Amino acid sequence: MPENTIIAPTAGAPDAETCLPDSEERRLASLESYGVLDTVEEADFDDIVELISIICEAPIAVINFIDRDRQWFKSVKGLGVRETPLDISICAHAILQPDLFIVEDTREDPRFSNNPLVTQDPYLRFYAGALLTDKDGLPLGTLCVLDHKPRDLNANQRFALQTLANQVMTQLEFRRSLREQQALIEKLDAVRKDLVITAATDSLTGLLNRGSFEQLLEREALRIQQGAPSAVLMMIDLDFFKEINDQFGHHVGDRALTGFADVCRDVFRQSDILARWGGEEFSVFMPRTKLDNALLAAERLRTALRQNDLIAVDSAPGAITFSAGLCTFNGKQGPAEAMQRADELLYQAKTEGRDRIICEE
Numbered sequence: 038m039p040e041n042t043i044i045a046p047t048a049g050a051p052d053a054e055t056c057l058p059d060s061e062e063r064r065l066a067s068l069e070s071y072g073v074l075d076t077v078e079e080a081d082f083d084d085i086v087e088l089i090s091i092i093c094e095a096p097i098a099v100i101n102f103i104d105r106d107r108q109w110f111k112s113v114k115g116l117g118v119r120e121t122p123l124d125i126s127i128c129a130h131a132i133l134q135p136d137l138f139i140v141e142d143t144r145e146d147p148r149f150s151n152n153p154l155v156t157q158d159p160y161l162r163f164y165a166g167a168l169l170t171d172k173d174g175l176p177l178g179t180l181c182v183l184d185h186k187p188r189d190l191n192a193n194q195r196f197a198l199q200t201l202a203n204q205v206m207t208q209l210e211f212r213r214s215l216r217e218q219q220a221l222i223e224k225l226d227a228v229r230k231d232l233v234i235t236a237a238t239d240s241l242t243g244l245l246n247r248g249s250f251e252q253l254l255e256r257e258a259l260r261i262q263q264g265a266p267s268a269v270l271m272m273i274d275l276d277f278f279k280e281i282n283d284q285f286g287h288h289v290g291d292r293a294l295t296g297f298a299d300v301c302r303d304v305f306r307q308s309d310i311l312a313r314w315g316g317e318e319f320s321v322f323m324p325r326t327k328l329d330n331a332l333l334a335a336e337r338l339r340t341a342l343r344q345n346d347l348i349a350v351d352s353a354p355g356a357i358t359f360s361a362g363l364c365t366f367n368g369k370q371g372p373a374e375a376m377q378r379a380d381e382l383l384y385q386a387k388t389e390g391r392d393r394i395i396c397e398e
Contacts, residue, residue: 064175065105071177071209072216074102074109081208082112085180085201090114092197093165093190095182100205101128102169102178115183116159125152131166132176137195140164142187163188165195167202172210180205239313241291242298250312250320254372257322261368268366269331271321272379276358276391278317281348289348293357296347304338320376322366328396331363335394360386364397 068074082100090098097115101108108126110119123129127149131138143149143162154161166181180202182190190198237249245253254270261267275297282290294317301311301319310322323331343356362382366375378397386395 060175063173064177067171067173067175068102068104068177071171071213073111073209074104076111078112082205083114085205086112086114089180089182089198089201093182093194095163095165095184097159097161097183099128099181099183100169100178101181103129103132103176108178121154125154127152127154127161127164128166128179128181131164131179131181132168134168136168137199138164138166138168138179139190141189144187160185162186165190165198167199169202169206169209171206242295242313244298244301244319245310245312247312247314247320250310250314250322251372251376253310253312253322254366254376257324257366258368258372261366266325267368269323269326269328269363270366270375270379271323271331271335271361271363272314272376272383273319273321273359273361274383274387275317275319276360276387278357281357285348293347296345297342297357297359300341300345300347301338304341305334309334320379328363328365332394332396335361335363339392339394358392360391361394362386362396363394 086098086100090096095115097113099113099116100111101113102111103123103126106123108121108123108128110116113119127140127143130148140146140149141163143152143155143164149155149164152161161183163184163186164181165183166179168176169178169180170176180198182198237245239246257265257268275293278290278293281293294313297319298311298313301321305311305321305323308324310324312320312322314320323334339359342358345356347357360383362379362385364375364378364382366372370378382395382397386393389395
């Protein structure tokens, strides 16, 4: 008989509950980490069960895992159930042993002689189980074979039982590695998306930055040239913003910029693209829009700003105002020319006294 084989004693065996190792919670956590419990039957494991059944000439073969209060079968041949209560599990005893666990005759073993699996259908008389252990040596379950008559395994059958048990764990380790790799890939993809968003947005306001807005205009110009409806470009400059920074400090100026961006998000449509062009200048791309509708949106923005104290300083001179220039974006001009036209209209609004909106004619 091989040195690493344990034959179950016929008397004086300790109860399974009193033998639970101190590492039980770690064992259960390890079992959970493999994600195997309550999964569907799979050919890779069914093939192992079928093969060990043939090698050991056993009518019943099972890959099972010992959960907190049940014994669950990943793959099973010869039994019509996928799990049993833990208190009648022979494998719950097997995981307390360091090596192969063999019960030649369950009727002669006081631990199992009154077990309903032994005294009633399916009348299990023989059991041999090889441990399924994780990389830390924690026992998760067994690959086992059972028979309806007392018997034993020869040396080759015992070797095959342990070898195929190792193959079960190799499969589980491989699948867990694949899941971990997939999780890492998904995490890297999320980081990459965050980096793309970070590179495309203004760090203060969260709006698009100038470079991303220019790329957007290039794409939209092609769409319009291919038949998409024309759009409107709007350039906005906050009036006397330098004085706000000089008088109240840049922290107040930054708060005003973020507040202005929030007001813009409330006023403009979700389809409108907002960007911080630079400093206190902002740009808006309004797809499928006519100038008169864009002008109404700009006026709504003026009204909303009057109702919001973006500076939030007692000695502030009042609500922030802005100047704006609006022009049609119809694809006849390139994005750079269109932005230059909107900027010229903005400059005109500023030279005419600020707090006004100028549309191209």
